[in-house]
Amino acid sequence: MTMPSVRMRIWIGLGILALIGFAWAFSPRAVAVDAAPVSRKDMTVAISDDGVTRVRDVFVLSAPLDGTMTRVEVEPGDFVTEGETVISTIRPLLPPLLPARTTAQLKSTVSSAEAALTAARADADRLRAEHARLERDLDRAKTLLASATVSQQAVDNAEAAERESYLALRSAEAVIGVRRQELAAARAALMPSEAQNGNDAIAVVAPLSGQILSVNRESEGPVSQGTPIVDIGDLNSLECVADFLSEDAVRVKPGDPVLFTDWGGDPLPGRVRRVEPAGFTKISALGIEEQRVNIVMDLDAADDRQSLGHGYRFVANIVVWQGDDRLTVPMSALFRDGADWxxxxxxxxxxxxxxxxxxxxxxxxxxxxxxxxxxDRVVIHPPRQLEDHAKITVR
Incomplete structure (x- = not known):
């Protein structure tokens, strides 16, 4: 074998190896994917949203009058008894201190009221004496009428005069009562602040039996009528409420099962009691206006209410559909192909x-x-480079 032929064979071999390398480098490789089996199982469809617990009937105890309230001694969680437990006491407001000019004016008013009362009494005494004289004249006229000394007309005139005098006396006595009350009002305006004592305090008593949910006003100080003091409720009447999107709420009906989760303990079962008929607008965290509907739910077990309190957070999972022995795949295996899945x-x-x-x-x-x-087995989370009939290797 000559030297050129050997070299030729070497170059041909190197070329073949290069072609094989290029073919291997550019040939399609298997795509590594994750897979999951298609399985049959029981399936449920639930809608979920955040909610809070609340006492069904919360009573807000308010101040019945303006005054100075003593310190509230009860604390949240304390039990109170209807008509017995005193929440606080309120003393009516003391009258303000009067300046010298106002005091002088009020004293003048008292003097005027005393003078008016004296004048009314004197006028009543005068009319009383006049009425007594007219009564004697009437008796005398009746006696003379029996002996035909005076006419019936004279007796009638005497009776009319006596009746008119009697009515005038009654009016004067009523004026005395008016003047007496005016004098009492004028003297009351001058009554000093120290005239009130501890007996004027009014006790604020629990209107029902239950627990103190919150204390809205604890410290001693002035309060105005209607100021909330404490919230009282019965934790045995605890209910759960959550607001859902209106398009989800239309799928819910009373009696649907609920599972309460993410409240700090094991999931608790419950039932839907009421879907409120009116919705409301709520701004989401992204600033989007949403139409929401409140759904009221109850816990199945009464003992579960002991673990929760008023205003506790939870996640409500309402089951809106249940199916047995359904063929299912993970949602992560589905993707859109035009209008189809x-x-x-x-x-x-x-x-x-x-x-x-x-x-x-x-x-x-x-x-x-x-x-x-x-x-079948399906690819979950299919990568973008995955195409139909592509080679794959399952991780």
């Missing part, structure tokens, strides 16, 4: 894109009505 099924080491018919869905699973069988 599709998945990548693993068959013979390749990813085969299949169009599927989807029924109910929840946050983790989707019900498959058509397109897959129980023996």
């Amino acid at each position: 599709a998945v990548f099924a693993i068959r013979n080491g390749r990813a085969e894109k299949l169009t599927v018919s989807v029924g109910h869905t929840n946050r983790t699973e989707a019900e498959i009505l058509d397109g897959l069988t129980e023996t």
Whole structure:
């Protein structure tokens, strides 16, 4: 064998190796994917949202009058008894101190009222004496009428004069009562602040039996009528309320099962009691206006209420649909293919894109009505580079 032929064979071999290397470098490689089986299981569809607990009937005890309230001795969580437990006491407001000019004016008013009362009494005494004289004249006229000394007309005139005098006397006595009250009012305006004592205090008593939920005003000091003092309620009447989007709330009906989670303990079962008929607008954390509806729920077990209090947070999971023995795939396996749903099924080491018919869905699973069988496996979280019939390797 000559030297040129050996060199030729070497170059041919190197060329073949280079072609093989290029072919291997640019040949499609298997895509590493995650997979999950298609399985049959019981499936539930639930809607979830945050809510809070609340006592069904909260009574706000308010100050019944303006005054100075003593310190509230009860604390949140204390039990109170209807008509017995004294929450606080309120002393009516003391009259303000009077300046010298006002005091002089009020004293003058008192003197005027005393003089008016004296004048009214004197006028009443005068009318009383006049009435007594007219009564004697009437008696005399009746006696003379019996002996035909005077006429009936004279007797009638005497009776009219006596009646008129009597009414005038009654009016004068009423004026005395008016003047007496005016004098009492004038003297009361001059009454010093020290005239009030501790007996004027009014006790604020619990209107029902229950627990103190919160103390709105604790320290001693002046209060105005209607100022909230404490909130009272019965924790045995605890209920749960959560606001849901209106498009979710229309799927809920009374009696639907609920699971309360994320409250700090094990999940608690419950039931929907009422879906409120009126919605309201609420601004979301992203600044979007949402129409929300309050849904009121109850805990199934009375003992569960002992673990919760008024205003505690939870997550309500309301079951709106349940199905038995449903063919399901993870939601992460589904993707949109135009207007249809599709998945990548693993068959013979390749990813085969299949169009599927989807029924109910929840946050983790989707019900498959058509397109897959129980023996299939599907790709979850399919990468962007994955194409139909591409080679794959399952991680």
